[in-house]
Amino acid sequence: MIFDEPPENQAETLIHDRIDSSLHFRTKIPVGILGATGSVGQRLIQLLDKHPWFELVYLAASDKTNGKTYKEAVNWQLPTPLPEKAGKLLLKPCEPGVDCKIIFSALPAAVAGDVEVAFAKAGYVVISMAKSHRMDPDVPIMIPEVNADHLELVSKQPYGKSKGMIIAKPNCAAIGLALALRPLILEFGVKAVHVVTMQALSGAGFPGVPSMQLLDNIIPYIEDEENRLENEPHKILGEYKNGAIIPYACTISSSCTRVPVTEGHLEVVSVQLAEKPSAEEVIRAWEEFYPPVQELKLPSSPVKPLYYFSQKDLPQPKLQRDLDNGMAVSIGRLRKCQILDYKFVTLSHNTIRGAAGGALLIAEYLVKKGHVFW
């Protein structure tokens, strides 16, 4: 338990009470978004529309948008219409003092660090999509299906008095990898991982990569991405023990490329395992992966976190990225690797599972577990 009160089931009762009585004023949890006009901010607004638990009440972006309505400020780039209510919200400064409890931060890394701390100090639950605090020893990088217990780390944060906290979601390419590796770690142990990514352009934010550079082309380099992909998984997949994360010990080598695909990071992975399972056993490990968080039936949870496709040319970004509303990870092509043990392909939606949806799932988990009071 992170905090002394309230007891978990009391919190759940509260939530359920409020949710059941959804016609009353302020039954939903008020939430806000920092960096609301960017591509991840837009995706969050899309996903929060009609969310059963959360109500969007606060939006902030760069200073020059202050005072505008969101509709005026944003260059909306999603295929569903800008939700009307969000469009009418006025953009405010990126400062605490707003009447909401959970803050989703999609700020650029350059400014995210300090702003997120300010909000945590002021008692907000900050779900950060920036890399700024990910490697801080007291900040968990959470994937609820993988490391829900890392949440305990929050008790080490200096914001306890105010009940504020910072929780990071992983790098968008690390999420699909970590989810695919998790069952292999649980069942067989993983000693080495070689990964080559083909990352969608939405991962570069907006405006991101000029179309002149990406149409009919591949860019075999993404600033700082290989560094993150080789470091974050150790922490994500590590073990929480005595108030700290013991990083998962395995070797990771990555190569990251940007490809002309709108959404969906495809990763070609080779792994060396501690035990030597058959291919059938590996596939079974994925198919039977059923982490405890699934039992909570969170609104943003996928039906299943992992799907294995036996059809030889799957997964493909266009065909599987939207699986379970973009929250499932698709795996395919498992076969022997001549150098390590097995190779396979994994795919995840980078702005949903890899960013906005992943952050939302963390928030839902926190609420369900009683760590958000309002």
Add this chain to the structure above:
Amino acid sequence: MIFDEPPENQAETLIHDRIDSSLHFRTKIPVGILGATGSVGQRLIQLLDKHPWFELVYLAASDKTNGKTYKEAVNWQLPTPLPEKAGKLLLKPCEPGVDCKIIFSALPAAVAGDVEVAFAKAGYVVISMAKSHRMDPDVPIMIPEVNADHLELVSKQPYGKSKGMIIAKPNCAAIGLALALRPLILEFGVKAVHVVTMQALSGAGFPGVPSMQLLDNIIPYIEDEENRLENEPHKILGEYKNGAIIPYACTISSSCTRVPVTEGHLEVVSVQLAEKPSAEEVIRAWEEFYPPVQELKLPSSPVKPLYYFSQKDLPQPKLQRDLDNGMAVSIGRLRKCQILDYKFVTLSHNTIRGAAGGALLIAEYLVKKGHVFW
């Protein structure tokens, strides 16, 4: 020497005589193309236009095109106009009996095998771009910069009496890989290779992949491609000894994907080396790679076979595929691999260096070395 006569320098004299007196009738070497209407056939016709040594006199494709002019039969897909003279050639059956000496075969694998043998038996020099005979023990898979001596293997072919022969060019993805590996083998020895390819759609021929499947998508599977990429390099990079190729012993693991790029195969490679050179030494090995064939100044030779780019986001298909008329291989991003020794990126133009241009270079090498008489 493969054949007793003519001595090499005599042949060269003949060629040079003829080339110098280029205004006379039939001074160029007459050549033909099987499978002329496909994407590789079209590329060959483009490259043969105004070729200083070769004159295109014979074209064949599927039966249903017989008797049509090439212009009528082809759905020309290249950005330079269909050469006028080629457009007027009548398509003939895929059978020997035509008045030319070198036959470029761009036939589908399903039919290439027998037709190529028929031409070789009839005394033609067949440069095959199909996979049919590549793994035959007496057929060299040639890259003149890598294994010019493999040509000796031809003496084992049963067509000696007629002076016919079959020579294969490698799989389009294997060419870039083998060229990048060759200097590493020469300098340091290579023990293991892990390669992930992102292959251009032109490699799938015409019509190839439906645009519905490839726009905004990646297909992580190419029929039989990984098999070829894991097998051909051993032979290509092997040593010719006593009438046979001793395959180069190293482990290769490959994953092949199809990406929405028109031309240019990008490959992300990790290698384990026998010796442990510094990164500078590896780069120097590539930059100083100057195989003997360069001395011959063949018309289709690149200025340099390999270029190393130190700019961190190169090579890119769109920017480097046309380097040295599409015949150079571009390399970049050399850095330590956490699992093997080094990782890097390599790029080659798949329908030029990887197919039509690669075949042309073989033919030029043969002519220069005196193995083509006309």
Add this chain to the structure above:
Amino acid sequence: MIFDEPPENQAETLIHDRIDSSLHFRTKIPVGILGATGSVGQRLIQLLDKHPWFELVYLAASDKTNGKTYKEAVNWQLPTPLPEKAGKLLLKPCEPGVDCKIIFSALPAAVAGDVEVAFAKAGYVVISMAKSHRMDPDVPIMIPEVNADHLELVSKQPYGKSKGMIIAKPNCAAIGLALALRPLILEFGVKAVHVVTMQALSGAGFPGVPSMQLLDNIIPYIEDEENRLENEPHKILGEYKNGAIIPYACTISSSCTRVPVTEGHLEVVSVQLAEKPSAEEVIRAWEEFYPPVQELKLPSSPVKPLYYFSQKDLPQPKLQRDLDNGMAVSIGRLRKCQILDYKFVTLSHNTIRGAAGGALLIAEYLVKKGHVFW
């Protein structure tokens, strides 16, 4: 009234009874698809999954697929998973004798003509997406929001005894155009239409256009498309009178191009009107367009058939094609035309509103109006 019985409200009662008692066996209307494996067939299967009124019981495609399960036979290309129940259906011959009432025909035009007649003769309601019968004088080309009364034409068909009929949906590019023109015709009269289309590649079916031809390219020609776009609207927009359609008299000039967009036909339109309304009046005509069929609240009806966007760079295929589940038509950029009166841009989802969804809406209309008995 087309048929003497049952009276419309009786039929409605029946439907509503069955729908309300949806837990009972066979309460849904059994339907089938001819040409089920193509891109429109796939889209229909997607849209029929969980349809409140229809149950898919019969699938047919080319002869070579007979006896296979749909899952085995299809190369599924949609971003949502193949519905499980449809995947298990066995493909049967394209022949009457199957136990269902409505037949959606997505057959290629070459074979659709006769097969559709055979089904109509056998008493099936055939909703045809092929062009074969569109210009037959007794076959309505229906868009329920535009010309619901054209259904009367069916009484002229020779299948009355068996209660069978053939109803066509328009060409995919004609649908967006006709819907955008309809309010202008009602309010102001239309004398001339100049339209340039930029059509998505899914409109070419599967495999359709090779990716080699369409990546980084535009093809300014679509076989027979301009002919259809210049002829069908006259009939679609015509008036039903005394058992025949009086074509709407206006001049149409079209130019059709294929663009590298997955879904969504964009059309740049100039119109000459009989009256001379202000731009505001034109926009109001679109925004207030509320055809009677909207009152029926059919399952596939869009919330509104037409949306006008005042943002200067809309509509865009990627942003608006999925509006109202792909059934709404988006319009934008209304401004004076220097040659005709006004110009504007219109967009519609070609495989939903323009094909499968448009056909489904017709079927729903027929059911609601009491013309389908089961």
Add this chain to the structure above:
Amino acid sequence: MIFDEPPENQAETLIHDRIDSSLHFRTKIPVGILGATGSVGQRLIQLLDKHPWFELVYLAASDKTNGKTYKEAVNWQLPTPLPEKAGKLLLKPCEPGVDCKIIFSALPAAVAGDVEVAFAKAGYVVISMAKSHRMDPDVPIMIPEVNADHLELVSKQPYGKSKGMIIAKPNCAAIGLALALRPLILEFGVKAVHVVTMQALSGAGFPGVPSMQLLDNIIPYIEDEENRLENEPHKILGEYKNGAIIPYACTISSSCTRVPVTEGHLEVVSVQLAEKPSAEEVIRAWEEFYPPVQELKLPSSPVKPLYYFSQKDLPQPKLQRDLDNGMAVSIGRLRKCQILDYKFVTLSHNTIRGAAGGALLIAEYLVKKGHVFW
């Protein structure tokens, strides 16, 4: 004659002397580029490499690049390598005082106006690719094949004393249109033009349109583009008389869209003609178009300015944009228009013919005609 001296043939002699004696010091004409790092600047540097008459000696871009080598400052995006000599040039301020004669201005419109005037005042021949001065009454918008005599307008500019001048090249979309219309005007007269453009993304400069907005999409709006396309052609196609241009009187209606194509503007055009020629006569007018400038054999002139393609699905950006090194305009699909007289499709390379190459051709024409002294 614009200037009193030197007489035209004297100038030609000078040029030819210098060109013939090309081994001597400073035989080439020194030229410079303003806005050298953008997409048009890059294209100019590519085209100037090995130019027979011009030598690049001066490059300028934004202030923040001053003092850097061009190689350091540019994000080179062209498929041929950055020319070595240009790469080593130091970027200097955008101010007169540099030792060259011709200045190509690829500056953004916001700053081009004043800077170009400063250079003209200082005696430089400024070829402007910006829109700033195009509609100035004393600045010709030149296409040498269309309106070479408009050069006379320069005598009205206030820079005569210094021999400086400003000459504009047209908007990139106007060039293809004006070239296609010119023979029709000469032969039949043109009364109305309806044009819908599908413009390549390179036309938006660099970085231009984010790939997120353009992959799998079309944007049916380009800022200020329709305004230019409806105004510039009148001046371009007008008649020079008594020191002024009499605009060509015809009605133009345009709709401009941005499409996911790297290079090549495709335009769908309908025209009303004063006379009523047959389709054969129209095609003949294009095919026989041989403007006097062709006689000058300028280095950048296409073999023919216009090509008509009878194949029904041409021209296509990918197949024809590079025709005659990107300087030819391709036309196809001539057929009757139901509203105006004829409709057709035209294509031109927007950054070569439509920008850098078009500017170069103007400069070459000026040199050949004796208006550049050095």
